[in-house]
Amino acid sequence: MSEASELRLLLTADAVGGVWTHAVELAAGLSSAGVATTLATLGPAPTPRQIAAAEVYPGVTVAPTGLPLDWLARSAGEISDAAEALAAFARAASADVVHLHSAAYALADYGVPVIVSCHSCLATWWETMRDGPPAADFEWRVAATAHGHVAADRLVAPTAAFARATRAAYGLAHEPVVVPNGIGAAPRDEPVSPGAASVFTVGRLWDEAKDVATLDLAAARIAVPFEAAGALASPDGAAAIRLQTIQALGQLSADEVRARLARRPVFASAARYEPFGLAALEAARAGCPLVLSDIPTLRELWNGAALFAAPGDADGFADHIARLLDAPNERAHFGALARQRSRRFTRDAMTAGMLRLYREALSAPDHVGAAA
Template sequence: MRGVTGAPRHILMTADAVGGVWGYALDLARGLAARGVRTTLAVLGPAPDAAQRAAAAAVPGLALEVTGLPLDWLAGTPAEVEAAGQAVAARAAALGVDLVHLNSPALAVAHFGVPVLGACHSCLATWWEAVRGGPLPADFAWRTALLSRGYAAADALVAPTHAFAEATRRAHALARPPEVVPNGRAGGVPAHADGAFAFTAGRLWDEGKDLVTLDRAAARLDAPVLAAGPVRGPNGAAVPLAHLRLLGTLDDAALRAELARGPVFVSAARYEPFGLAVLEAAQAGCALVLSDIPTFRELWDRAAVFVPPGDDVGFAQAIGGLLRDRERRAELRVAARERACRHGPDAMADGVHRIHRRLLARVGPRSGREAA
């Protein structure tokens, strides 16, 4: 039951264990627990590994449920997504939660009996616009249409940057952009060295991360460029990389240990709604070299070196220049760390909790839609 303040006591949140949504979900659940909210985390798609399960077990007030349900971007048909939504709605009803926080907002096409907040982390339409351009292929078109329905059905939407909120509004013909609450991460270990190498991390297989450009840049450098993350995705996507030094997938502790070595952190992404890996690098005090895309400009302007997307020569020059110029590198390390202070997990939890409370006050404990 809700308290007299209108704040939720128990929410159901969906997540996947494939990308950055996993860290977002755990950090948010931890922040909400400090505000008196219990979270049931329903995991869709591939099951979390042992390290991820251990991380979830360490979050106060979090109950983990591995559903085996398909992710919207891995499902084969609209019916599979709709059925997954109905299953999540049924579980929310069985648990008697006050609110549902969907990190896969396409599931909102189901009938939920409580307020629904859809978190806009990324989508195929905005990815396609940034990476490929032109008409959507058929497989993307039906998924985009389903997500548009989910966005319309949700009681509110939230996005991590103004740039991505506006891109989402355009791509899905929304009456207004989602509300913006920037992502936040708990700070890691500050850099204790000044590493003479470059580093990147993320879903290396994702064409939107543009590791091909960074691979070409690495071929032009004398210093090594290390890359952490999977090179093959759950959808079969893969990227051949000949010049990056591949580290494989690192857990949080290993990733933070690499950042603590003080590398120049690089992201050549053509599409990045926020960029948690960049934030983690900035929190560690790494100098940043980033692609000049709207989200990175919004977050890191005057705290990073920017290079046009796809410009491997430009990336090589920026990385090499910083590795040679210790003074400039030190200035950027300070600037990145200071900027990162804006994006802690408390600020994120406050922003999301504020939306949760407003939804309960406005929509009430039942949204007026049929319960599942």
């Protein structure tokens, strides 16, 4: 396939959280490059509003498959059956390249190059969040992911730190290629004024890896509104959080989140496990000052453009947030630093990186369609 305009892509996503945002941004960028993208969703179906927002881009079609998310599947057989169904779906869509957000689904015969995004996985999550060997329920899931890594034509990660972690966790011969996530166009280079004297966070609040509990403790020491957007319970109801101090706003639309970020509150993330962190990028793009957990991926992306607290250090988060709240000029300074850094992570840059991967995979002599 010599020209992007000839390319037909099957791109998977789920309809909740950062994977959806990433997939739609990538599909939008590929649309501008003339690529036709079928956005195949796994797990709960996207809302009509989500579908409309994605399909506004020429060549983008949202196709809910009803297939399970890998981390909610109940057995290895269920993942295997879903992978075969997804391969049949890709053939029906006449895909030239398949781009998966779960390595476990790479085990089927797609007949075309398969790219796997290493954006999150149970093995790296376990190594960060737990001690000792994985639980029995994790073992078969991790094995399926490991086999999928080997089966894929190319692996891609959003940060070098997570690429290293993925290679170490699975004993890969090589690290995944790094293509950072990106959103929209680069922001205009303009002054950033002090934003609202408030604090905001957004994400899967129920997910212990996001460690909103630490922010809730920090919020007790902060005398301004501290709001959090996102679900308090996981999709299967197995995990939930109850916030004592932070005001929970529930699940907000992308437009509603952007409206809050436009006020430029202090944005806080205490994540212990975060392969990239699109929410922090969206906040930085709006000119919000960032207070982040000091983990390798976030340090890689935002070193010199954010304040960092040790994971789990509620007092450290409270001190940094209070420092910014007490000094409007410093809020503006760190907001400007964050916005300037965000210029590195654009939709166009991400799209160019992914297109290079697709073309490399298509031109490789050992892929199924190479002689076509």
